[in-house]
Amino acid sequence: MHTWLNYIVEANIGLLLFLLLYKALLSKETQFSYRRFYLLGGLLLSLLFPWLTIGAPVDMVPTLSETLPDHWLPATLEQPQNTAVHSTFNFWEFAFWIYGSVALLLFIRFVYQIIMLIRESEKAKTSLPVIEVDNSSFIAFSFFKLVFISKAFNLNEADKQRILQHEQVHIRKWHSVDMVLIELVRILFWFNPLLSYYKKEMSMVHEFEADEVASGNEHQDQYCSLLARSAIESSGYALANHFNNSLTLKRITMIRTLKQKVKQWKTGIVFLFVSILFLGIACQDQIAAEMNGLSQTTTVAGDFPDHLLPVVEQIKKENPGIKLMYVEAESINEEKIRSLNPNKILHTSHTRNMDDKGNIISERVELIIKTDDSISQLGDMTKSDDDVFLVVEANASPIGGMTALYEAINRELKFPEQAVKMGIEGKVFIEIIIEPDGSTSNHRPLKGIGAGCDEEAVRAIKAANVKWNPGKQRGVAVRQKFVIPITFTLSGDASTGTVIPKEKKMIISSDVSYQNGKAIVNGTVTTEDGKPIPGMNIVVSGKTYGTVSKADGTFSLMLEEKSGELAFSFIGFESQKVRIN
Structure with a gap:
């Protein structure tokens, strides 16, 4: 699967899982800052985790392995090209451009909304952060440090002060940053309807946070009354934090609900979930590599150019166990291609290399074929001008x-x-x-x-x-x-x-003492020129315990018996064993 498609799928799976856990454990919690932190963290981690990978475990001894394939293949490396024209339609490239075009249009609309907010603030011609406008579609909302209040509603000074206190909480807690981030993610993953719910939950948490501070214990009744009177469905400014929304009843209920901290066991589940999700996504390359190693075909993915890998995978999926060969040949006569059994040719791609003037310098045909006795036809077909064969009947x-x-x-x-x-x-x-x-x-x-x-x-x-x-x-x-x-x-x-690269020798010096029938070994490991070796692996032969040397090369180890054997190993050094009697 293409990298960009992989990222989209993994990130949206992460968003879904974070949202499901939120709905199951946290959606009714009254510690609103915790809920906000979870929603924001889930959003960011879903975007980040797919970029992280954990490779397969690597042994610490540098070695050089020379690997030869089961079937000799001709040269498959792509050469520098000025122009390349393939005969096959690239569906994934087309899908990428369609996807990106929709995202770009949504981003333009997003920027337009911000520009409209800025123009609205400029119309007020005031240096104050509070701006009164004639719009009747809302009572009040905030966007970063700006507070917009509608003139269309008759608000007394006490109500205005409570509204301003509410909006100031949005400003102090930087709620607008959360909303902008969610809008950007909605643009990136415009096809995902769950992000609308994500935005709704985040907006609701913002309102709960602001209500909690603005209402105060002594003003709860007046504040709830104001909410009830201002329960008008707002629309028009998707980026803003609105004072009124459709969840007024929930807000009033939350104001009168006793606040409690999130239980520790729920926090434990959240951390466990994040760890499992990280390992599941980040270790996918290692898992894929192990699965590829179980393939029963003679085809090695690395033997095919990157642009043909989707084709190869599709062929293998449709024909389990098939043996494939990639052939690249220059200046092939089309008649010779047509002379081959069409059932043996599973894919063809024709590439022309041109200079700056549009003149054809060379041509190349790429084939994916079944490996069988018809190889002699390919041998004739792929003979190059200097009498060097790419494929022959009997390989060298x-x-x-x-x-x-x-x-x-x-x-x-x-x-x-x-x-x-x-x-x-x-x-x-x-x-x-x-x-x-x-x-x-x-x-x-x-x-x-x-x-x-x-x-x-x-x-x-x-x-x-x-x-x-x-x-x-x-x-x-x-x-x-x-x-x-x-x-x-x-x-x-x-x-x-x-x-294995040439290894150095280590110098081991040790003293043995005995306590309660057990041997205690204290010693030092250094290089031949006397420099300490920190991190030396020291294991008791035949046992499952040991130690490592300290920064100054010293070590101390108690054996379970009076005698035994210590095995010393470290990167770039010859392994040694020392008998303890």
């Missing part, structure tokens, strides 16, 4: 198999120190050509991650000097182009073809 393969290739490259690979220090990880794509005699040539990075990783990947492949069984087309050895992905990551397993 390293002599000795994949294991030999792993071992040869791993012997040469060295984790770049700059990448380790900067925490750089990712995938480097190295393009090579397998010559008819089994040698390799034209090593070059197509896509890299920098920090010395690109150059190191090229150097290691060259230095490995692995001989290949050449690819064959109709029984003849030919040149074949491949892209080898080398993944730089902060975790790895040497049994699957990884290289």
Whole structure:
């Protein structure tokens, strides 16, 4: 799913869940500031959480793993383009522009409302924050520091003072900020009707807060009488805090209700809910990665360009277990495409690269096909002008198999120190050509991650000097182009073809004492040049307890018995074991 659509869905799910919890636990609470804080916090957290992600757990030993795909694929990297014209209709791009256009129109209307309020205040020609207007659709409302009172209603001085006290509470508590924020979110998620209810609840809480302060214990009867007389449905200024609204009866009831704090168990549920929601949204990338790892097809998402991933996912959804191959070929004769079995071609995309004058520099056709015996047709079709094949009947393969290739490259690979220090990880794509005699040539990075990783990947492949069984087309050895992905990551397993950077030695000194039949070990861990190593992991072998060294490299650990073995491990250092007798 596209990132923007993901965000919209996740944010609105968050808003829905926050609102459901509010309705179940807090909607009848009389601690109005708590309710306001919850509504405002729920709004902001729903907008924020989808941007946060928690990746999969990362081992702390930097390693470099070199991964080769189950099926060799031709080069798939996008080249710089001046103009690209695809034959397929991009529904998601069209939907994005429609969605954005509606949001833009609503935003323009929002700005217009603010401008109208400003003009209304300018018409009054007064420096006072209280502005009297001729509008009869409301009695009074506030917007930030401005208070508007209608001349159309006969209000005595006492009533005016109570109204002003009420509106001053709105101003002091910055209620207008809440309303503006909600309006902006309503514009962003204009399709969500729940936000109208969200706004209604927030507005009601604002009125409860203002009523609580403005009424006072000694003036409750007079204030409730004023509310009853001013119960006129207001409209016209959606951004304002109105003195009168349709919930007058609720406001009067709340004024006379004994105020109580929110119970602690409800607060506990709120915090638990927020934590679960955060983990559920932020950990989605890790969960998705684990689920993708269970795929039974030979297709790897990374082997397809980003713009084709929605197509690939749709094909896989409609055809479970299907094996797909992505083919990119330049300057393909359309007759050759038509000569293929149309049932084998699941998707085509035609791209033209043009210069500034509109002249066609090159053309490219992208295909998504089923992998089967018809590959020989593709081999002929994708032959390039320099006799380098992208796809052939019999793919080239390293002599000795994949294991030999792993071992040869791993012997040469060295984790770049700059990448380790900067925490750089990712995938480097190295393009090579397998010559008819089994040698390799034209090593070059197509896509890299920098920090010395690109150059190191090229150097290691060259230095490995692995001989290949050449690819064959109709029984003849030919040149074949491949892209080898080398993944730089902060975790790895040497049994699957990884290289661990050269590790330093640690110096361990320790003293043992005994108390109540148990050994107490006190010691220090340092580098070879005597510098302390803080955070050293120290575990009792075969047990589930241990400790870590302090900032000065010292440690203290009590064993459950008189003897045992301590295992020391830390990033970039050789692991050691010390026997305690």
